[in-house]
Amino acid sequence: MADDIKPRLRVPTTAKKGEVIEVKTLITHPMENGQRKDAAGNVISRQIVNALKVTYNDKPVVNVKLDTAVAANPFMSFFVKVEESGTLKFTWTDDDKNSWTAESKIEVA
């Protein structure tokens, strides 16, 4: 299952100094909420992505804590204020402490 999990980003590659840009992310993940039952009636144990950390040049921008009420393949969008060129880094963590990272470079013109 862990092999299918892939983060995706939509981030502009260039920005003006001081511009507030919109960032969209999605990670393919079933977000098993721990309430569903399989065909045999056994409860499928909870397995969700519970955190997303976003940093720009290693400075924190947004920390998200996700709970079971976030839909499968969690899509998230938010904003970042860009003052200088740098790297936007995303780190997702799930209940089993697996983590996935994705990076995107932004050039300030």
Add this chain to the structure above:
Amino acid sequence: MNTLLTRRTALAAIASVIATRSALATPEQAKEWLAAQAKGTPTEGKITLKAPEIAENGNAVPITVSVESEMTEKSYVKAIYIAADGNPNPPVATYEFTPLAGKAEVQLRVRLAQTEKLIVVAEMNDGTLYTASREIKVTIGGCGG
């Protein structure tokens, strides 16, 4: 006799559904969770909560939350807490911002078990709290069996 039995069974089935629903539906839990996250009394306003009025599929309901505020070192939105008051597990998500975010606006997709209210609380860096809520009608719940 037969009809009576059927009716009784049917009534029992309906009653049990209602019982489970109310056992799961937890507006108090949602309030408690929000109160535990952000201390104080929130006032209405500043928050725009966009969501469909009717969601056909509770599995993925797109919502947008934005808080009207500047994002500077002196004054910024520190956190947004989102809860769904009719879900078996009311917390939805918590966002913690720094002024680097530039704008306190987020989009996400939530699961809703039934027709219920989404409650959002925003915490400013000086501790001021704002709240907004909105009822969303759900045709098919999104919490599995």
